[in-house]
Amino acid sequence: MDFRSRHVLSIADFTRAEILHILSKTREIETSPRIDMLAGKVMATLFFEPSTRTRLSFEAAMQKLGGRVIGFSDAGSTSTKKGESLADTLRMVEQYADVIVMRHPRDGAARLASEVSRVPIVNGGDGANQHPSQTFLDLYTIAKLFPELTDGSRTLTIAFAGDLRYGRTVHSLLSALCHFRVRLLTVAPRGLEMPQQYLDEAAAAKVEVEVVPSLQDAIDGCDVLYMTRLQEERFPDPLEFDHIKASYRISASMLQAARPQMRILHPLPRVNEIARDVDATTHAHYFAQAGNGIPVRQALIGLILGAL
Amino acid sequence: MAETPSGAQKIRQVEAIANGTVIDHIPSPMTLKVATLLAGPDDQVFMGMNLRSSLLGRKGVVKISGRELTERSVSSLALIAPTASISIIRDYTVVSKNPVPVPSRFEDIARCANPNCVTNHERWSTRFDVVAGKNPLRVRCFYCERSFDAADLTLI
Numbered sequence: 001m002d003f004r005s006r007h008v009l010s011i012a013d014f015t016r017a018e019i020l021h022i023l024s025k026t027r028e029i030e031t032s033p034r035i036d037m038l039a040g041k042v043m044a045t046l047f048f049e050p051s052t053r054t055r056l057s058f059e060a061a062m063q064k065l066g067g068r069v070i071g072f073s074d075a076g077s078t079s080t081k082k083g084e085s086l087a088d089t090l091r092m093v094e095q096y097a098d099v100i101v102m103r104h105p106r107d108g109a110a111r112l113a114s115e116v117s118r119v120p121i122v123n124g125g126d127g128a129n130q131h132p133s134q135t136f137l138d139l140y141t142i143a144k145l146f147p148e149l150t151d152g153s154r155t156l157t158i159a160f161a162g163d164l165r166y167g168r169t170v171h172s173l174l175s176a177l178c179h180f181r182v183r184l185l186t187v188a189p190r191g192l193e194m195p196q197q198y199l200d201e202a203a204a205a206k207v208e209v210e211v212v213p214s215l216q217d218a219i220d221g222c223d224v225l226y227m228t229r230l231q232e233e234r235f236p237d238p239l240e241f242d243h244i245k246a247s248y249r250i251s252a253s254m255l256q257a258a259r260p261q262m263r264i265l266h267p268l269p270r271v272n273e274i275a276r277d278v279d280a281t282t283h284a285h286y287f288a289q290a291g292n293g294i295p296v297r298q299a300l301i302g303l304i305l306g307a308l
Numbered sequence: 309m310a311e312t313p314s315g316a317q318k319i320r321q322v323e324a325i326a327n328g329t330v331i332d333h334i335p336s337p338m339t340l341k342v343a344t345l346l347a348g349p350d351d352q353v354f355m356g357m358n359l360r361s362s363l364l365g366r367k368g369v370v371k372i373s374g375r376e377l378t379e380r381s382v383s384s385l386a387l388i389a390p391t392a393s394i395s396i397i398r399d400y401t402v403v404s405k406n407p408v409p410v411p412s413r414f415e416d417i418a419r420c421a422n423p424n425c426v427t428n429h430e431r432w433s434t435r436f437d438v439v440a441g442k443n444p445l446r447v448r449c450f451y452c453e454r455s456f457d458a459a460d461l462t463l464i
């Protein structure tokens with residue numbers, strides 16, 4: 001399987017076999033990193049909107065393999081402010097870099113970039129659309145916890161909770177999970193349910209999706225609980241937000257009946273949706289999940305630069 | 309000979325044209341849009357709306373005198389009225405009648421309805437891929453990956 005010079009734009013561009021290959025290369029690089037694997041290579045990080053978390057993870061991934069990083073971390077410091085088109089910015093940067101990691105506020109910006117750039121583009125988030133390295137790290141995390149995901153020996157039950165309408169990470173993860181033997185549970189406030197487009201996608205892949213009445217039902221019935229943040233700006237009425245916030249909060253006391261192997265994931269940053277007393281339980285796995293971002297991004301960059 | 313064949317009556321729901329193009333089986337609410345889209349400033353256009361149709365319930369018909377459609381017009385028509393048929397008329401006779409060909413991809417025909425789509429902010433072409441058709445025709449923006457009913461898109 002040759003990933004050289006391939007763009008990483010959307011999880012939808014990857015087949016099941018390709019996803020499995022990336023997961024297995026991630027495992028390889030995590031267990032035996034080669035610290036000079038990307039020596040002499042330059043990665044440009046073009047962050048047209050700030051995302052410290054994503055940028056640091058990509059930069060650490062590159063530097064730990066001997067590569068170098070150039071770039072900017074907010075659009076205010078670039079010529080975009082002077083009206084330069086995205087295409088022109090890319091035509092300039094591609095002269096300096098072997099791979100470009102880009103984050104942009106507009107949906108589809110990474111796809112457009114891939115039509116201009118001669119060097120591979122890695123989408124670090126394009127508006128509300130895609131953030132594929134996050135999806136690969138979510139999948140890698142689940143696969144590491146539950147080998148059943150990739151060997152198919154058991155149907156895994158994965159629950160999504162919180163804002164399922166606007167949450168880009170849950171949409172991409174749902175699409176990716178459709179390649180595997182899973183059953184999905186969803187629980188979301190009224191108006192923030194999973195969009196039909198994704199339910200249709202699950203149905204087409206013969207993945208069962210069950211809407212459960214409460215967060216507690218999700219906790220008690222799943223192997224993996226994928227929790228997301230509720231954003232206040234989605235609620236016109238602040239009182240309603242306070243009320244809903246209270247029913248979308250996991251505390252340690254709610255985990256009594258959870259399966260022993262159940263793990264809670266979260267794309268971070270969390271606000272109030274996971275109480276601090278959950279952190280010390282065996283179910284908390286969100287910080288380990290974030291740590292998996294490094295080997296996943298190393299594998300993606302290594303593959304597209306032909307070093308893996 | 310007072311009798312009129314029922315077929316002839318049907319045709320005369322809208323003024324007959326000697327030469328030109330008849331677009332039939334347009335979803336009725338799209339008729340005006342189709343007429344505006346296809347008519348050049350000097351074209352004579354005849355239009356019927358809310359005509360009875362066994363296929364669509366109600367339909368629209370647009371007749372353009374004197375010319376045939378450009379390739380681009382046919383693509384635009386396919387996007388907003390995928391159920392339509394196109395007949396070529398010569399000397400009051402239908403010389404050909406075909407369903408509008410619906411391509412699998414529309415390039416630079418319509419703007420994306422997602423206000424945050426990059427194609428609405430950079431000077432760049434648009435592209436939609438057909439995901440389901442024809443009634444209603446569903447298309448997906450190649451860039452922002454959102455799906456839309458084609459009838460809701462704004463033509464360029």
Ligand SMILES: [Zn+2]
Binds near residue numbers: 108449
């Ligand atoms: Zn779009």
